[in-house]
Amino acid sequence: MSLVERLEKYCLTVATSGREDPMVALMRDDFGSYSHQVEVDSLGNVMAHFPASSPSEHTVMVFAHTDQLGMVVTKIEDDGFIRVVRLGGLPERVLPGSVVSIQASQGDAVAGVMGTPPHHLTPEAMKYQVPTIDKAYIDVGAQSQADVLQLGIRVGDHVAYEPRFQHLTNNRVTATSLDDRGGCAVLMELAAHLKSNPAPVNVVLVASVQEEFNLRGAMMAAEVLKPTAAISLDLVAAGDTPEMGTPNGVRVGEGPVMGLYSFHGRGTLNGVIPHPGLVAHAEESARAAGLALQRHATVGILTDASYVQLVNGGIPVIDLSWPTRYTHTGVELCSLDDLEGLAQLITQIVSDFPAALER
């Protein structure tokens, strides 16, 4: 199966944070084609082991998260409208008028739409306002609370963008959940390579949980695996759309991206300043593979690598990415060329991994 076929399969699978089971099943099965040792921990982290070509005391963990952001049902109104809160960094700006899928705990997935006032009747002042999530509601066509309950929907059920995957020009795609199904698809490319080409170090590929919720699923895997180094595969926001004015210089179609600095000050006070040895090795690997490697330093971005680096007395980490536009909306957009480039890069990095990381 090609990278794009896998990507489409993963993007069309709904798996919100804490409800990753459909992706856990896919990743466990797909890893199973390439690894003899695949384990799933109690929270759903899927770990596929690839022993070194000759015995090594070093283990590199490469990880991507399986979960996606969404919403959680908080209340079912008497008239059948469904109230929600955000699960992860869902932008309220894009919600009105969008199509969603409610993962009913007592039934099948239910289609719905995010309500918005009829254009003709919207007061002038309201036309340019972004409604906050407490004003948002989902309409599944129900006329009463009983209608909604009949569909199997309960308080606490999860909601996701209606999954979609569409090809655009220039080998680009737009889809729901490129974050981080792109990383999952690249992980599987690496698994296929490692099956017949073991690396000089042990490699464990981890499809991790709950990144969009609390950024700490991969941390739990790292505590158990005790890797010598850990590499995160997740998207980076591209800065190349008209309103952005390239604040971070990252452009779609110009290759994979290495994170040199991320920081998130809104409550978390965390980020990643990558280990210099990993930066040097990533650059050397890009050269060896003949790949362009973009660099980013961005405030406002955070991945679970920021927590992985803090366990077991400290783990050298680095963020590797591909540029994506319109992040966290239902129309995330990226270039398949960049994803292919990232797959080549991580393959090269792992295949030549040094016995000791120098600072």
Ligand SMILES: [Zn+2]
């Ligand atoms: Zn992500």
